[in-house]
Each structure stands twice: as structure tokens, then as C-alpha cells.
Amino acid sequence: MKIRVFPAAFRNTALIAASSAALVAGTSVAAQEPLKIGMSFQELNNEYFVTMQEALESAAESLGAEVITTDARHDVAKQVSDVEDMVQRGIDILLLNPADSVGVETAVLAAKEAGVTTIAIDAQANGPVDGFVGSKNYDAGYKACDYLAQQLDGEGKVALLDGIPVVPILQRIEGCTAALEEYDGIEVVDKQNGRQERTHAMTVTENMLQAHPDLNGLFSVNDIGSLGALIAIEASGQDIKLVSVDGHPEAIEAIKRPDSAFIATSAQYPRDMVRLGLGLGLSKYWGASTAPSEIPIDVSLIDRDKAADFSW
Template sequence: MKIPELTVHARKTALATACVSMLATGTVVADEDTLTIGMSFQELNNQYFVTMQKALESAAESIGAEVIITDARHDVAKQVSDVEDMIQRGVDILLLNPADSVGVETAVLAAKEAGVTTIAIDAQAKGPVDGFVGSKNYDAGYKSCDYLAQKLDGEGQVALLDGIPVVPILQRIDGCTAALGEYSGIEIVDKQNGRQERAQAMTVTENIIQANPDLDGIFSVNDIGSLGALVAIEASGKDIKLVSVDGHPEAISKIQEANSPFIATSAQYPRDMVRLGLGLGLAKYWGASNVPAEIPIDVKLIDREKAADFSW
């Protein structure tokens, strides 16, 4: 008899979640040789990743583990150097949030050679990682763009505000494109890279609006970029609807404003993501053989109605 996929997923997820539960209750005690946990972020100039950092530090403190945090600032060469430095400092578990899914492979290989348990967080990394925890990013793009298409009554011109070349961003674009493709009256007229940065996204959006005077909607691959896009939309005075991905507090606040062009975002859960990542890393480090290689996390569409009750 075939076991339903949802049941298998739930059972696998529970194995890693058990480690997280023990973290919260204090029933996990580190060995007399204190664990050292390293986390390399693609950036920390974003509340999404800062929320992860705080959740990790809290969980690590509960088991008496030391934490080393680095910020790649979207520079994959710096990230590789940061990881190599952490390996020299003796990290036992590495949580890796790639600045570039392919370019970070050198760091993954170095960690593997040093015997470091490596879990990719939020974005998958090329190379022999021991596990991956991340959002269902295809669903995130799909949900946001399906909502946008509905609010446009299935007709209009839409532009895509792309980002850096990591798997989640590619999946969000794929999901968005698939959703918009289900509406024969929707046309994707432009796609440009806002690099997920507020200032860059604002400039790019200004150019998109100027080049497409009949534009009706924009999908941004993340909320920080969308906040820059929002400035450009409001300055244009045009009726252009905006959707995004993340659930950033500032984005949620903008969505709640009456008559805001920002109408929805597909929210992620960064605290859960890093806690599950640490739980999976601990399980792998301690030699568990029946834990999953990947743990996908659901996303939730947050519109104006739901925004008042949502927070990370």
C-alpha cells in the first residue's frame, strides 16, 4: 500500500521537529565539549534574516552551544572565505544561507572535507550538503501572482521584479509565471533584476513604468525590493497593483494602508525555518539515519484582511 505523501512528509518533518522541541524545553544538553554552530547569511541588512539570527541564537543558548554569525553582503567570494574561517574556528554544524546557490559550492566542499555537518537554509546550495530547509518558493510566487491576476480581473500588463540567482528566487519567478499563464488576458511585458534591494528596485521599477505606460501590476521576488518598487509606483501616480514574497513587517504595514498599491505578499516563517534547520543539523550531527534530506515549509498569502493578525 502506498503511504500518502502528506503523511510521509509530516512524519519526516516531525523527526527534525523533535530536536527543536527538545531545544525549547531544555531537554537537550550539549556534550562536555561545547557544540559550535556557524551560520553564514547571504545578508543581514534585512529583518527577515535578522529574525532568523535571533531565533538561532536563542535556540543555541538553550543547549549551551556557541554561535558564530557572518554576513556575506551578497558577495559569494566573501561567503566562501567566511565559511573557510568558521571551519578553521572549529564549527561542528554549519547553517548556510547561500548568496549564490552554485558559487557557494567551494564552501560546501570545504565543510564536507572538514567533517562539518552542513544544512542549507532558505536557499539550496550546490554540493554535498547534509540537508535543506526552505519555503515552498514555487507556491509563494504562484499564490502572489494568482492573487494579482484575480484582482486585475484576469486582464492587464504585468512586470516581474527579479533577484539574485539563487534557487528560491528562480522558483518564485517560475511559480508566478505559471499562475499568470493561466489567465489569457494577462501579458508579462517586462522582467528586470532589482537585486532584492530597496534602492535598486526603486530605480528599476521607475524604468519599467516609463517603458510600459499601460502597466497594471508588478510582482517582486521579495518584500525589501517591493518596498522600493512601492515608492516608484506611488511617485508615478498610476494605478499599479503590487504583490511580493516574505511577510516583512514593513511590507505588512504597507499592505494594511487604505488604498495602498501593495495588495499582498506570500509570507514565509523565518523562525521556524532556522529552528528546523538547527534541529535537522543536530540530528545529522548526532548520527540519526532516519531524518529527511529536505524539509519544505508552507507559505501563506497575506492580503489586507489578514495582515492585521500576521507577524513573524
């Protein structure tokens, strides 16, 4: 049986009531004038975001709503252009997954000026957004690195694989650093940007391993980067423990292997995230006064024991 851990946000009765009212209202109006929902992704070359897209399309279909999705490919200028195009096409609700939390503000302002309800998804966006739904990223970093420190018996040298300049990534690094600082015997010896990309993270990890042949542990801000780091670690033959964030299917498979350097990931719930984001967007669009401005979603540490029963 697969584990389905429903986030605490689902127990927010005010949100449930507001979302239910919005869904009812939206469904009745949809028969006359279907809603247009736009979602701008920072990338779609990652199963995490593809899973979000699938969940959004399924939810929108149940509403009879039209969906427009775009892929910024980590280019904030393209993302701004994509959003402006969707606004011109008459979207009612924008779900925005920023490629850059600061640089995307121009897109947020364009949507606001056009009267589009905007909900930031996964990463917060600068500007007048109507709401935000995302994981507890500080907790994700903290849980992964606390587990890493425990598995190292509180001693050793650790390196960090950073990522793009969005709030969740910064929070994961903050949480990880806070956890490691609780162990006097742990020393952070390096931090470099793996760009959350498999190939680049592999190259960066190779360089770190050459610079620190006595490295004991590595934290990556996402699973795709970790999979690249894992290749470098296994090729080096060094005994290094690897932890990460996401819950990506490939990462889960790697964690399952008894001899794997990949020992745990702080799992997110992308389907729940986009469903809650859409619910919040509908609530705001239909004027629900009790809808919250932010919905934080819990994360779960998945180690080898839990990996067999976990999936998005």
C-alpha cells in the first residue's frame, strides 16, 4: 500500500469551506462561461513539475475549465513573456511557479493590472500575489541534514549543493545549516551551486570530491541534482552519505538500494500542492473572505525503511 500523507493544510476548516464554496460557484458558472486557468512553470523537464501539471489538468477537467500551461525553462524573461501572453488570452486565475522569485515581479504586476487572481506555487513571488502554497522548505532542509548528521554519528565533513535563487532553495539551505550547527563534530567545508541539474551537479560534485577527498556527507537542495551527485560519488569510490529534498521517483529507487550512498530525502507532495493552489485561487477569485493568504505543506523524511511504500 502506498503512503499518502495528507498535509496539515487539509485540516484547515476555513480553507475547506472557502474552497468548497468556490468550487460550487465555479462549477455552476463554468457551464455558461468556462474559467481559464493559466500555470507558468519554472521548468517541465522534471517529473516533480510534470506531476503538478497532470494534477492541475485533472482538477480543471472536473471543473470544466480551460487550462494553459507554459515552460519557462528557468528563463525569467521567458516566464514574464509567457505570463503576459496568458493575460492577453484572458485567463482568470494564474498559478505561478517562479523561475526567479524577484525577477518574476513584472509578471505578477501585469496579472494584477488585468484583474487576474494570482497564486504562487512552490516558490513565493515578489509583487501583489493573492496567495501562496508551498512546502515547509526550512523543515525539509532541517530534516534531511539532521538525519545526515545522525547517520554520521555527529562527526564529519559535509558539503552543500545549492541551487537557483528562489525562496524555497534558500530556506532549504538555512534549515540544513541550522541542523548541522547543532552537531559540534560536523564541519561544512564547501558549498557550490549545482543548479538543480543532473549533469551540472555531477560535475560540481566531482570537483568538490577532488578538493575534499575526506568528505563524509553531502546535502543537495533537490533530487535531480542529487542523482547527478550520486553518479560522481559512486564513481569516486568514496564513502559519502547523500541526502536531498523532493521525493522524486528516481531518488526513491536509489534510496531503496542497500548499498546506495543516497540515504534519505525530505519528500514534498506536488499533487496536493497544485490542488490546494487551485482551491485557494478559486476561493480568492470567487471572493471568499475567509481564505488564507498562505498554505504551508508538511514534508516527510523518507529513508530506506520508508522508501518501499512511498510515491507521489
